[in-house]
């Protein structure tokens with residue numbers, strides 16, 4: 001970046017957009033830049049991926065670069081507000097992030113089914129954690145299902161090999177985002193606007209070779225101009241620029257069930273359990289009596305929701321774009337039977353005493369998936385004035401304290417964001433036929449289409465066999 005832009009418009013107040021806003025507000029190079037943050041929803045977005053009861057916070061990655069960035073983020077998740085005097089920059093502003101129940105270091109039991117996909121990921125992650133040393137990562141191998149069950153303390157478990165990392169845990173996702181938002185507001189550098197961007201705004205000086213973008217057009221017809229537009233629009237990004245073959249929206253399943261006060265207190269002491277072979281996971285409940293529910297979910301290939309929409313780069317042409325479908329669009333939307341059966345089967349194994357407890361709520365939450373699960377943090381190579389900060393691929397939330405810093409590094413062309421992730425987060429020069437994330441951590445079936453699954457009224461034989469077999 002030769003000269004900082006005089007104005008930056010960030011689209012999206014999820015974790016990517018808000019943390020970028022925080023870093024821009026604090027970096028001296030942007031002190032004269034006008035920063036605007038626009039979102040289609042009031043904060044917190046009812047259907048944003050960054051808003052939920054909980055998110056896993058871990059540095060347990062098979063890729064050392066993400067493991068290292070995760071460990072850095074966790075220092076801030078664990079920091080106390082009184083430590084702010086020893087901190088600087090973003091870490092100082094966010095000191096105390098994990099307090100008041102926003103982060104719980106419950107431990108994480110990371111497991112796989114031996115010989116299946118996911119094993120390589122878990123073994124790689126275990127090695128990385130050992131390498132980081134016992135000062136930072138407190139890990140213990142769990143050699144078989146018996147050891148896993150014992151560590152869980154819920155009367156059940158999952159997988160047949162793995163480890164526990166007692167230095168990992170989970171965050172109250174919405175509370176963490178509210179904390180971040182307050183900190184950004186307090187700096188008084190960002191103008192917050194509500195409105196839905198429907199297209200990018202082409203500058204009159206645009207050419208066919210490199211289009212010049214001057215801001216966005218809203219659904220109201222209003223135009224907002226800016227020198228640089230940052231797309232942090234999560235799973236909706238494909239409706240604003242053509243991401244075919246590079247990133248796609250996939251719907252993931254979450255089911256919630258109520259707990260009695262005794263169950264809540266007991267299970268709140270359990271670790272998070274994540275099976276990288278099936279993608280199934282449970283996050284323990286908060287001990288807060290006002291939040292007596294347990295979440296069970298799948299980190300999977302997800303559902304696509306292909307719609308025929310105008311190509312954002314050439315609107316006369318219609319293309320197929322997988323686009324989030326949420327309760328904001330359809331208040332009756334529920335997780336398809338296939339997803340509920342998968343959650344039910346996992347629950348029976350993980351916490352047998354809750355095996356038949358009905359789910360009282362379910363939700364489809366949308367990942368912005370890339371082929372290898374890498375984030376997409378880069379200038380758009382063919383559009384001047386556009387930068388992407390997205391591609392969370394189902395693992396972006398935990399980086400809340402550090403992702404904005406990395407985004408702004410890439411924007412400025414220097415720092416850790418470039419040195420550690422330069423080769424990973426760029427605009428992929430090659431496109432794939434269909435984006436299916438193969439980062440070694442996904443469960444479920446690839447290729448499921450949401451509409452088709454919603455129409456199914458019965459489970460397949462395979463699904464029901466699993467349930468019947470485990471019931472015995």
Ligand SMILES: Cc1cc2nc3c(=O)[nH]c(=O)nc-3n(C[C@H](O)[C@H](O)[C@H](O)COP(=O)(O)OP(=O)(O)OC[C@H]3O[C@@H](n4cnc5c(N)ncnc54)[C@H](O)[C@@H]3O)c2cc1C
Pocket residue numbers: 011012013014015016017038039040041045047048049050051054055056057195196197198232233234235236237252253254297365366367368389390391392393394395396397398399
């Ligand atoms: C079910 C589920 C479980 C997950 N579990 C974990 C986990 O355990 N640990 C972890 O680290 N990560 C996890 N993740 C991933 C993490 O939550 C995401 O990577 C991250 O929240 C993505 O943030 P974002 O800012 O890209 O998107 P979002 O939070 O979705 O924000 C995008 C924003 O853009 C706005 N927007 C969209 N289109 C427009 C438009 N046209 N105009 C204006 N505004 C617009 C939306 O309203 C929204 O507020 C999970 C994700 C899901 C869905």
